[in-house]
Amino acid sequence: MGILRLAHVDTRTPDLELSTAYYTEIIGMNVVERTGDEVYLKCWDEETHHSLRLRYNARTGMDLFSFLVETEDDLHDLERKVERYGCPVTRVSKGESVGQGESLRFEIPSGQTMELVADLDKPGGLLGKRNPAPVPPPGMTGIAPPRIDHMLINAEEVGEAHAFFTQVLGFRLTEQLLDANGHKLGVWLERSHSPHDIAIVNGPNGALHHFAFWLDDWDHVRKAADILAFNGVQIDQGPTRHGVTRGNTVYFFDPLGVRNEVFTGGYQADPDFPTITWTEDNFGKGLFYYENVISQRFLRMHT
Template sequence: MAMTGVLRPGHAQLRVLDLEEGVRHYRDVLGMVETGRDEQGRVYLKCWDERDHNSVILREADSAGIDFFAFKVLDEATLDQLEGDLQAYGLGTERIPAGELLETGERVRFTIPSGHQIELYAKKTQVGNGLQVLNPAPWTPASEKGIAPVRLDHCLLYGPNVAEVKKLFCEVLGFYLVERVLGPEGEGEAAIWLSCSHKVHDIAFVEHPEPGKLHHLSFLLESWEEVLRAGDILSMNKVPIDIGPTRHGITRGCTIYAWDPSGNRFETFMGGYQPYPDYEPTTWTFEGLGAGGGLDYPQRKLHETFLTVVT
């Protein structure tokens, strides 16, 4: 598979109600590496195996939620091309100067019909994963601290106009539909899982009347054993868990969902499968979401908090 265009999720800026409480959670419990703080007081973190400087930025604010979610693109020519494509599609874009986020190049920011701010960028300082690039060891002390996910994997956002969002991501940004859930009467798509890669999701959306909402940020683990260990670590630290450990029928991911100290939901998960753009998308009916095990395969039921609580 040729990896061009939009490469992967790059960073998310989260609003937290208490900065240091947020840092303790993401750094000490989740086990991310703190890589910097800027003049605005924002704190930058990365997962141990990520090479770029940051993937999660925490900003203290008077409400919880997500400020923006960004994708890294192949190079600056790709960034210019996609910026032009977005404008030609009819979307307004804004250039955020290099350095506005630490160690990060120019970003192209735009608001999508679900009310979320999405960014594209081509450059971010590669600080490495703590392993040498020549004859490296398989892991480092940072990979053994806290839950220690390997990367920020994807996010699920709640907002209106999911059909328009899908069109934009697929027709302009080169994503493809991997799975979907139909509405309660079989109409439309109530939820979509989109990929720009070989992953079951790089971003997902659920139809929701309030714009710009965060359902969760997701962090990848490498084994089911590590997901169970994440459950232990969350409980030891009295982190409130929403659902899991369990497996989704949708994407086949094995998962735990919990809330950070400001109520932003996050996921620690492993598994899924490796789709290609030519695969026929998997469809779930609304019944399939609950009784069919789409949401929770072992329990085959809906979880009200999971479906309704967002920040």
Template sequence: MSTEPMHDIAHLGHLELLTNKMAESAAFFIDVMGMTVSGREGNSLYLRGWDDYERYSLKLTESSTTGMGHVAFRTWSQQALERRVKALERTGLGIGWTDGDLGHGRSYRFHDPDGHVVELYYDTEYFKPEPDQKPYLKNQAQRYPARGINVRRIDHFNCFASDIRANREFFEQNLGFRLTEQIVLDDGSEAGMWMTATNKSYDFAYTKEAHGVRGRFHHVTYAVDSRDDVLRAADIFMENGVHIETGPHKHGVQQTLFLYVYEPAGNRVEVANAGARLILAPDWKPIVWTEAERKRGQAWGLKTIESFHTHGTPPLPADLKKGVSE
């Protein structure tokens, strides 16, 4: 008998990004990415894409290091939150309850098997636009800012992990995420996973950390409406002196058109026309990519740039940096 699917996670809510160059990082997200400030508290700045329905989707926090502070998912209900907390506490990876943060209520934090900090919450604050932000279209969260790239919403994130299989099973068994695509190497080990709690083809991905270092961050992705917007983003990045790591190009896995850059502190950021593929089948069978298929490169044959497999935040420890393009 098959297990009834678990539908307690509603969607990706927000991500906290750590920066040791606060002023420069803030300018990047506001002026280049076109995001809107929706709050300030302590050493953190809260930012949003123009159609994020919650108050913010990015918490930018001043720090002595870089990487992901935490990532947060909203549950379908308070009862769903409590069910997931009970399951997570049995894993021994729970951190505990918090009193919440700007824009949302109590939350529960835990580690995944690789040490990343993940948060679940339900009570939230919808974004309320100021008069000069109020859109003409009532079903739109905010007036189009017409500034920089004008990213629309948070789409997904990617973390490095030292053990992909352990993380996949953790998110499947304790949180109900579905695997949509994965990379399995010739030796049977898993090198990448793409998982969803929604009808999007993925809400997050984990890819193999090449050095066995736990808890590193790969990138956060903001969505724009079309491929043309991704191409325009490339022009805007260049006009603002932002180095493009790779792209615009098309991924083989999940088929998004992508463009990767580093924000001033070194965290990787992606702009993509995400959401083109939807997973509507309740009995979806995960797509498995082989080692040989991945060696073909991206969708149109472009070899994946080496830094994509090695550059992450925080930087590698000094004893591992030698000979590695970071």
């Protein structure tokens, strides 16, 4: 099976307490574990140890992003493929990272550090697995998304990043953005039959554009926007709909300027899903379908 899904995003923050307060009180994640300069958080329906790690550092940004693979054999198969491509792989032993076993880390062609891991601690979600309620208890704090969903990173050479993710890591291409000469400016890639587990759009190497939390329906997206506005969180765009993925969305910024998203809807991508192509002259609708604009703020990101 190979790669299953996004496991966690590891970010840096110069104000660990402020970031922790935001992700717990506004987003509604729960703190799972703290070390000296790190905070590990998860959403209420996530089974595994954490989906977000905050680390104190003077510079805001992303340390790495991590994908779960199904088996140890898959992990070692992918290690060979990544090394054959020419990316040196570092093995991180069990016990070196909080909440997980052995993992592989490597720099992808667009400069971000990616991790693959087959063994995540599994404390379980809020509802349990025996006669569970279908919804969390009333009175949850903040937006309270059930889980993390996807992320978007930047690449100077999107075609090269696309080749790595499809040919080496086995991702499938659901949608692409092409310039007038047919060169790739953006790719949307999946392993979980969703419209995207990761997207890669033209921009500076090494950058994180955003990571997104799943919400169960459009009404939750509208309520999320109410919570964000009430609490003075800077909303970037939305509530609106993407043409790409067909999803409903709000883009907004955490207190240190890292872009977050809440996302719902979208189609189911079958394994034989034919790739959707967007042309640059129509991408306003691809990005924000109702507004039909590419805002300058969309181009802001963190390395």
